Amino acid sequence: MAAATASIVGTSSWSLRRAAAQAFALSQSHFLCSTNPYFSFPRTLCTLPLSVSASSASDVSHTVQAIKGDVDELLNGVVEKSVIKEVKHILEMARRASLRREILHTDFLTPPVLKESMKVLEKLADVKAIAQGGYPQAERCRISVGHPEELTSDPDIISALSVSGNFRFESCSHGDFLGSILGTGITREKVGDIILQGEQGAQILVVPELVEFLMSSLDKVRNVPVSCSKIPLISLDYEPPRTTTFKTIEASLRVDALASAGFKISRSKLVDLISNGDVRINWTPVTTKGTTLKSGDIVSVSGRGRLKIGEINSTKKGKFAVELIRYL
Numbered sequence: 001m002a003a004a005t006a007s008i009v010g011t012s013s014w015s016l017r018r019a020a021a022q023a024f025a026l027s028q029s030h031f032l033c034s035t036n037p038y039f040s041f042p043r044t045l046c047t048l049p050l051s052v053s054a055s056s057a058s059d060v061s062h063t064v065q066a067i068k069g070d071v072d073e074l075l076n077g078v079v080e081k082s083v084i085k086e087v088k089h090i091l092e093m094a095r096r097a098s099l100r101r102e103i104l105h106t107d108f109l110t111p112p113v114l115k116e117s118m119k120v121l122e123k124l125a126d127v128k129a130i131a132q133g134g135y136p137q138a139e140r141c142r143i144s145v146g147h148p149e150e151l152t153s154d155p156d157i158i159s160a161l162s163v164s165g166n167f168r169f170e171s172c173s174h175g176d177f178l179g180s181i182l183g184t185g186i187t188r189e190k191v192g193d194i195i196l197q198g199e200q201g202a203q204i205l206v207v208p209e210l211v212e213f214l215m216s217s218l219d220k221v222r223n224v225p226v227s228c229s230k231i232p233l234i235s236l237d238y239e240p241p242r243t244t245t246f247k248t249i250e251a252s253l254r255v256d257a258l259a260s261a262g263f264k265i266s267r268s269k270l271v272d273l274i275s276n277g278d279v280r281i282n283w284t285p286v287t288t289k290g291t292t293l294k295s296g297d298i299v300s301v302s303g304r305g306r307l308k309i310g311e312i313n314s315t316k317k318g319k320f321a322v323e324l325i326r327y328l
Contacts, residue, residue: 074120082285083113090117094127094145103146105157107189107207108133111283114141121145133192134158134205135238140192142207158192159208160233163218164201165226176222177202184217186210195238201226203236242328245310250320253312255281256289259299262307262324270301278302 071091078084090106090113097104109117114131121129121143128148132155133141144155163177177194181204192205201221206214215228248261259279260270271289273279279286280300281293293299293309300306310323 074123077119077123078116083110083116086113087116087120090143090145091120094121094124094129097145098124098127098147101147101150103144103151103155105145105155106143108140108142108192108205109189111139112280114143115283117143130154132158134160134233135193135236137238137240138193138205140205142192157208158233159206159211160231160236161204161206161211161214161228162201162231162235163204163221163226163228165221165224166199167201167224168199170222170224171198172202172221172224177204180218180221181214184214186213195236197237203231203238243308244326244328246324246326248322248324249315250322253292253294253320253322254289255279255286255291255293255299258293258309258322258324259301259307261322262299262326263301263304265304273301 071088074091075084075088078087086109093104093106096102106117118129118131121127126147127145128151130144130151131141132144133139142157144151144157174194174196177196178188178191181191182188190207190210194205195203197203211230215230218226218228220226248258250257250261256267256270256274260267263270270279274286274289277285278301281291282298283300295309295312297309298306299309306327308325308327310325312323313321315321
């Protein structure tokens with residue numbers, strides 16, 4: 001009798017564990033199998049067995065609710081609310097990758113999504129995340145996620161193309177190259193940074209699966225005929241950003257004071273830009289002109305570039321001597 005009871009208990013425990021695991025996998029597939037421009041992974045990974053016994057239905061429900069609650073708690077720390085949807089998809093993908101011992105990759109992410117996603121992923125003990133953009137100062141990066149025992153090195157998930165042509169008499173901008181690339185029919189999330197090379201053309205970072213397509217499809221940028229060739233990442237001809245450094249004396253460290261001094265615009269104009277959502281601190285939109293800055297913060301203003309806050313010292317008169325580093 002005792003043996004039979006133990007057998008029943010063991011079988012029940014195994015069924016509950018199996019049901020819980022299936023519930024978790026199914027909850028992930030709901031997010032990952034839907035149309036989402038931020039992810040790139042084999043569609044076959046979305047095919048999961050659907051077999052949950054009636055006796056374990058209540059346990060499955062509790063498991064799904066616990067997972068949802070945990071995800072919601074992690075998302076509470078996301079500062080920029082406009083990226084919550086993207087971050088949630090990445091979080092769900094990471095959980096699934098860890099559970100099934102897979103390595104999954106996002107497409108290229110914007111800096112705000114990248115920043116918030118990495119902050120959330122760092123809170124998961126059973127998930128490792130690696131961000132790559134092709135070169136050290138890349139703004140648009142892909143994130144690879146998986147169990148720490150599986151994700152042991154940087155995956156080969158980024159390729160580089162050289163787009164060459166005679167741009168001596170018709171210079172083309174970043175927007176010209178991007179527009180021509182998107183004109184081939186691919187989406188923005190498949191393309192990383194674009195490194196301009198003046199008269200020679202540009203180098204672009206893309207997902208590896210689109211290299212052959214772009215080499216055969218991209219034949220013109222604006223009115224300039226071009227040819228595309230694949231190059232190793234080590235051949236990327238990027239340069240550290242050019243900057244100019246100067247100091248200002250201000251009564252406070254508020255963003256409206258320092259940013260107006262850094263960008264050489266009036267404080268009232270800076271306040272208007274904040275109201276329009278055109279000012280960000282470390283890629284997060286500023287919500288109030290009274291936000292205080294500190295050393296290392298990056299302030300970006302739409303259409304005007306970026307500004308880094310350098311060393312801050314107090315003056316004898318109780319003001320602040322602030323080093324400002326303007327990106328050119």
